[in-house]
Amino acid sequence: MRLRIVTPLSIAVDLDGVGSVRAEDESGGFGILPGHADFITALAVSVVSWRQADGHWRHCAIRGGSLSAEGGKNVTVTSREAVVGDDLENLDKVVLARFVAEADAERKEHADSTRMQLAAIRQIMRHLRPADGEGGWR
Template sequence: MRLRIITPLSVIVDEDALAVRAEDDSGSFGILPGHADFLTSLAISVVGWKQSDGSRRFCAVRRGLLSITSGKDVAVATREAIVGDDLATLDSTVLERFRADIDQERSERIESMRLQLNAIRRIVSQLGMSGSGNFA
């Protein structure tokens, strides 16, 4: 099978794999040659694969989409990916950073929404003071 892991900026992995493991919201799953066509959304997780020489490689992904086509092409499109040979390091360090980044982005979105709602309230308040209250 051909495995490709791609971010918006570069191709992180483009190599042959005997087997691939990934994780979506329903749990971990494996992919072997001849797998049915498939599309799923990945969780923040580690994608692992076995190379033709028997060695294993890993790539931490910050969510993404995984697709299988023709039973031989596995593609992962993700926002951010970091390749490594040590699963423990990827799991403890990189995934924690990805999760912290997601939490930070969520907090920033919430704060932005609060600011927007506050601005809308002020505009509506000013319109109510200066007009008769009828918008039609």
């Protein structure tokens, strides 16, 4: 199989001869072997692992994204960020912890931004409401 792991800024992995791929989505971990049916799934912040032709396992921490399997021989992972490494323990503890913290910070920023937008809309609506007891706008 051919495995590609890409980010907006780089191609982290582009290998032929991959024997299997392991990944994790919302439902849990799963594996892909050559000949797998076509599908696409959203990935969690996790580690994607693959067995190379020589039998050794390699790993890549990803910051969420998507995985697609096509034609039983191509697997493509797209992610906002990807860190390739041989040390699974380091990827699991250090890199994934950073990815999770960054994702939490982004969720908080998004919630704060939404609150500010709603407050601005409420303020605009107060100025557009008709004045009480009058038929027109204030």
